[in-house]
Amino acid sequence: MNIAIYVCLGAMLVFGFLSVLSRHLINAAISLAAVSAACGVLMYVLGAHTAAIFEVSVCSGLVTVIFISAVSLSNGDKQASAPEKRAHLLPIILIAIGAILVIVSLLTGFSLGTHSTVGSAASFDNVFWETRQADIFGQMVAIIAGASAIVVFFKESEKQ
Amino acid sequence: MNVSTIMLIAGVVLILTGCFELIRTRNMLKIIIALELAIKAVSMFITLGGWLNGNMPVAESFVVSVIVIEVVVATVLAGIAISIFHKHGTMDIRNLRNLKG
Secondary structure, eight states, X not given: OHHHHHHHHHHHHHHHHHXXXXXXXXXXXXXXXXXXXXXXXXXXXXXXXXXXHHIIIXXXXXXXHHHHHHHHHSOHHHXXXXXXXXXXXXXXXXXXXXXXXXXXXXXXXXXXXXXXXXXXXXXXXXXXXXXXXXXXXXXXXXXXXXXXXXXXXHHHHHHO | OOHHHHHHHHHHXXXXXXXXXXXXXXXXXXXXXXXXXXXXXXXXXXXXXXXXXXOHHHHHHHXXXXXXXXXXXXXXXXXXXXXXXXXXXXOBGGGXXXXXX
């Protein structure tokens, strides 16, 4: 199990760096999809099965389609290649920050603790549909607002 | 050093990566990608909290809420980016200064 977690964390970091450093927006969007897929696998390994399914299907699928559609509707890919300050030192800086955090946690003996085996008696269905109803209404409002915003923006662009 | 501490450090590095890109770039689509990257780390932190406490159903419900909000934010920002592109011919974030209510 630990090996799977380490592999997923490594994939998330590598593809995260690639998505930031990539010169082309399509490559960045695909790298972000790979980060989402690795995060989904990590959630599944940790036991969050429903959240993992949402992560892989929605974040790794739908959001990637939205990005690629946005790039297709504009010449965003050419703009990303336009002169922009490149971050050649970014991986070195981030690896140094990670190494510093590891060293500090080793020196100070910082540790988050381990997995608690005392499981909750409630299932995800009970928690989500019975005790988190305010979240559900909030999500419904957010989805309606997002759909309305998309309709308005595309109507504006058609007028122009 | 145990697994959860390593996950915490990796999540912090991911959030720093997203914040660095948010500061560096002016392309709106790259800004959305950086924002998504940071939100991924936050989702991982919530899952890690549920795993540590043994209360995974509550953590899962929060992660589902975060995913829904994340998709709505990405969709609306992409729509704004396309709208800016049709108006100005570029996706430079500085064009948002020209918006009039």
